[in-house]
Amino acid sequence: MLLEYGNVICGPDWIIDEKIPLGYSRVYYVYNGEVHYSDEQCRTCLKKGYLYIFPSASTYGMKQNIRNPLQCTFMHIDFFPSILTELVEVQVDRYPALKHFLLSIAESISADDIKLLHAMVDVFKIYCKEHQFITSPESRISRLLLYIADNIGKKLTVEELSRLAGYNVQYFVRIFKRNIGCSPYQYITSYRLKEARKMLRTDAPITEIAKKTGYNDIKSFSRSFKKKFGVSPTEFRNFYVSQP
Numbered sequence: 001m002l003l004e005y006g007n008v009i010c011g012p013d014w015i016i017d018e019k020i021p022l023g024y025s026r027v028y029y030v031y032n033g034e035v036h037y038s039d040e041q042c043r044t045c046l047k048k049g050y051l052y053i054f055p056s057a058s059t060y061g062m063k064q065n066i067r068n069p070l071q072c073t074f075m076h077i078d079f080f081p082s083i084l085t086e087l088v089e090v091q092v093d094r095y096p097a098l099k100h101f102l103l104s105i106a107e108s109i110s111a112d113d114i115k116l117l118h119a120m121v122d123v124f125k126i127y128c129k130e131h132q133f134i135t136s137p138e139s140r141i142s143r144l145l146l147y148i149a150d151n152i153g154k155k156l157t158v159e160e161l162s163r164l165a166g167y168n169v170q171y172f173v174r175i176f177k178r179n180i181g182c183s184p185y186q187y188i189t190s191y192r193l194k195e196a197r198k199m200l201r202t203d204a205p206i207t208e209i210a211k212k213t214g215y216n217d218i219k220s221f222s223r224s225f226k227k228k229f230g231v232s233p234t235e236f237r238n239f240y241v242s243q244p
Contacts, residue, residue, distance in 0.1 A: 002121045003198065004076040004242050007109050010069045016062040016243065020228060023194030024078040026054040026244070029092065029102045033070035037062045041086060046070070051102065053088035053133060057181050060087070073106040074244040078194075079125060081145040082134045085181050090133055098127065137179040140165050144176075152192055153214050158184050188214075193228050196221070200237045209233070 003024055010033070016026075028046070035046040039060035046052060046062075054060060056079065064070050092099045101124065108117040128134045136142050144165055148156060161184055162172035176184050192213040199209040210221035225233050 001078040001080070002075060002118055003078065005074065005109055005117065006244060007073050007106055008244050009071045010064060010244060012066040012069070014064060014070065014243065016060070018059050018061065021055070021057045021059060021190070023056055023190060023197075024076050025056045025084055026052075027075040027077050028052045028054075028070075028072045028244070029074075029106070031071040031073075032068070033072070034065035034068040035062055035070045036064075037087065039087065044087070044089070047089075047091075049092055051088075051090040051092050051098070051133075053084060053090075053128070055086060056084045058085045070244070072244065073102065073109065075105075075121065077121060077125065079128070079134055080149065081142045082129070082136045083180055084134060088133050095131070101127070138175075140167075141176060141179045145180075148188060148191060152188075152195060153212050155214070156188055189224065190228075193225055196225060196233065197229070197236070200233055201240070206233050206237075 001024075029051050030046050030048055032048055033046070037044050037046060037052075037060065039055065039058055041058075090098070092102065101120070105117065105120050105124065108120060129136070137145065144161055147164060148161075158169055158173065161176075162169045165172055167175065173183060176187070180187055182190070192215075196209055196213045199212065200206075204212075206221075207218050210218050213221070215221035215224070222232050225231075225236070229236060231239070
């Protein structure tokens, strides 16, 4: 799913400091700029002419040299059910078809051809999977992630999920954490709040969003949302500003 997009030259105040995993991936096709990236596993500088797919399930930060700002085509994409825990770096010149495709995406953004853009992003996701830039969890876990997504408004238990996967509870928790990087409970909570963030960008009432994401009352939803994101659902809706 495509969440945000643009062709940008970042302003002097641009900085990324994600202390909580986003649940979706930033995607940059870099044209120019000096940008320093860091996470728990690596430190690197973004390179001109490279495609970057940033982690959806890990924290990271970026800052730029304001005298040489980041210039890129960016997209925020939910690659669900794939979950990225590490930075993906692709030298685009090695993939001529990809280069032309990314430039076509940039042109679609400039032309504000939203229908075409969404269709191209769907193809881009397929391309990334076929070239193993991103990978999916093992099949049983992938099916469970889809099940969770389809039933996010309902009560979900570890016992139910382990039964559906065909494992005993203890083994299921271990294999889930090995594939996803967190416990089933943590994943369900994170997924619910990720979906709530998406819905808060619409005009849907907050009480309806709480119900659709599995919360019995607005107070527990607001408490959980603020604990994860540092602001209430109302504050997020009123003051959210998209960043590349």
